[in-house]
Amino acid sequence: MTRATLRDVAAHAGVSHQTVSNVLNEHPSIRPATRERVLAAIRDLDYHPNAAAKALRESRVTTLCCAFYGHAADEISDPYRNLVQSAFIAEANARGYNITTAFLRGDDPEGFEALHAAFKQRSLGGVVVMSTTLPTGWMRRLALWDIPTVLFDRADPEGFLPSVTADYVGGMAGLVAHHVSRGRRDLALVVPGDDLGSSAILRREGFLAAARAHEVRHRLLGGHWSAEAGELAFRHLWEGGDRPDAVLCGNDRMGAGALLAARTLGVRVPDEVAVSGFDDFEFARYTGPSLTTVHVPYAEMARLAVRRLLGRMEGRVPGHGPPEVQLPVTLVPRESA
Structure with a gap:
């Protein structure tokens, strides 16, 4: 016997599938008579909500990507990369998110396609791209794919994506x-x-x-x-x-x-x-x-990039292009000059 669906219940009760959903979620706007009709249809069809599917729909994606464009995975001696990546991971973890790292190249579109696929499959919530050389073509692509993205250390001259930079x-x-x-x-x-x-x-x-x-x-x-x-x-x-x-x-x-x-x-x-x-x-x-x-406040820049990314993922920052945020830098005189 085929399992009854929410739309089957809606058709049986003569209401919309959104009304059935509102009844199941005990929404206060539903009239008592409508609620009773929907509940009767649920009993008649022996309908049981698919708990697994509901949990999947409502689950919060908790993985972010720290993507280095133009950096090789084996450049472990670079203090810039190490500082930025550590600060990014620490801020994301403190906010309940996991981290994955990607290394992208302009001549290897498969890396970008993998990010797109992971986002569509809900295994990835958003990405901070660490790069001073990311081409505007890839910025446009990321924006069109609607992947929540923040650029680190690279402003978007065409305003497709938000960024965090330094002066x-x-x-x-x-x-x-x-x-x-x-x-x-x-x-x-x-x-x-x-x-x-x-x-x-x-x-x-x-x-x-x-x-x-x-x-x-x-x-x-x-x-x-x-x-x-x-x-x-x-x-x-x-x-x-x-x-x-x-x-x-x-x-x-x-x-x-x-x-x-x-x-x-x-x-x-x-x-x-x-x-x-x-x-x-x-x-x-x-x-x-x-x-x-x-x-250059790289650690603070990384923390701010994470916060801006989460704001986009959670809907607090509308649109594609909050403007560039540029942090000030500070002269540090020492013995050599």
């Missing part, structure tokens, strides 16, 4: 002003020239604008986001003869490499040249000398 331009301007206030007039910035990520671009733009505003000599050197790149850049500057009096590095790893090169070459920091970093990772306090830098 990199202001941070670099403050760092340039700090060097100038100490009499530095020839500044070099070491930052990847081929990195099209928003963070790298904004750091470069902030440096150039501030150096021009202070009317000091300035130049850019390329490299990678690594200590080795900072070490090589410092050697190139010092051994080339045209020596600056301040070397600003795009991140603290580069700054640590520059300090190592200075020690190896016998250059006194900050007496002969000032050196600074950017990010304020923990090790910057323990370099020799300790590294002047700019504190």
Whole structure:
């Protein structure tokens, strides 16, 4: 015998299936006569609600995804990734959510398709994309799929998705002003020239604008986001003869490499040249000398990204595009500059 459904009950009682649902949920708006007619139909058809299906419909999805775009899974030595991922996990766990991690690439759409499938199957509630280089095409795709998504460290120029970023331009301007206030007039910035990520671009733009505003000599050197790149850049500057009096590095790893090169070459920091970093990772306090830098509140950014994501998942934030939230950064003067 075929099991009676809610729609069978509705047809038998001559009401809508929503009315039957309201009766089952004891909604106060149902008239007593209608309630009795529905209850009689339930008895006549021996209808029993499917408890498993009801539980599945009403269950709260408790898994979030921390998706790294352009990062390899084996980059475990990256302090940026480790700090952000740890803060994301801690905030999500504190709010009763589990975490899964994904590593996405632009040339591998299967990773994005897997996120879409997991969301449709209700095994994933939403995603924070950790990336400074996520293409706008993928932003549009995530928005069209209607997956609750928040961008971390990458603003959406077209307004499809909400984001949490930091004031990199202001941070670099403050760092340039700090060097100038100490009499530095020839500044070099070491930052990847081929990195099209928003963070790298904004750091470069902030440096150039501030150096021009202070009317000091300035130049850019390329490299990678690594200590080795900072070490090589410092050697190139010092051994080339045209020596600056301040070397600003795009991140603290580069700054640590520059300090190592200075020690190896016998250059006194900050007496002969000032050196600074950017990010304020923990090790910057323990370099020799300790590294002047700019504190970027990555942990707070990650916590805020989770809160914004949960607000979208729980319907407290309507629409696709609450605006970018940009957190301030802080100059941290230390011994190196």
